[in-house]
Amino acid sequence: MAWLSDPWWRDRLTDLAPLPPPAWFASPLRAADVAARLGDDPVLAVLAFRLSTALLGLSLSRRLGVPLIVDADDDDVALFTRLGRTDEAAAWARVGQLVLGSATLGHGGRPTR
Numbered sequence: 001m002a003w004l005s006d007p008w009w010r011d012r013l014t015d016l017a018p019l020p021p022p023a024w025f026a027s028p029l030r031a032a033d034v035a036a037r038l039g040d041d042p043v044l045a046v047l048a049f050r051l052s053t054a055l056l057g058l059s060l061s062r063r064l065g066v067p068l069i070v071d072a073d074d075d076d077v078a079l080f081t082r083l084g085r086t087d088e089a090a091a092w093a094r095v096g097q098l099v100l101g102s103a104t105l106g107h108g109g110r111p112t113r
Contacts, residue, residue: 003027009059016094016095019095020088023055023091026053027056028060031063044066045066045067046066046067049071050070050071050072051070051092051096051099054068054099054100054103055095057070058098058102061102067103069103070103072096072100076089077089077096080092
């Protein structure tokens with residue numbers, strides 16, 4: 001429900017739902033807390049390890065006005081597809097579609113824009 005309070009996330013929530021469980025742990029709503037802990041240190045970019053932290057990374061990069069870099073060399077979609085867990089594969093594909101389109105770097109370090 002807290003996601004609905006942020007208009008940017010509210011507009012995207014229907015495209016993301018249902019989220020894979022690990023994505024809830026690194027909720028984009030925690031970006032304010034993370035930013036507050038950074039203090040006055042300059043931030044040049046946000047690095048999200050795997051898609052499981054990418055939603056938080058996207059929210060933090062938007063808040064700080066810096067690029068987002070996603071370490072997406074581990075293909076969660078392909079892994080869960082091979083395991084026959086198609087619902088989880090589809091959930092990670094939705095996360096990837098949103099996040100990798102906004103990232104400075106995508107899979108394998110190839111520029112996405």
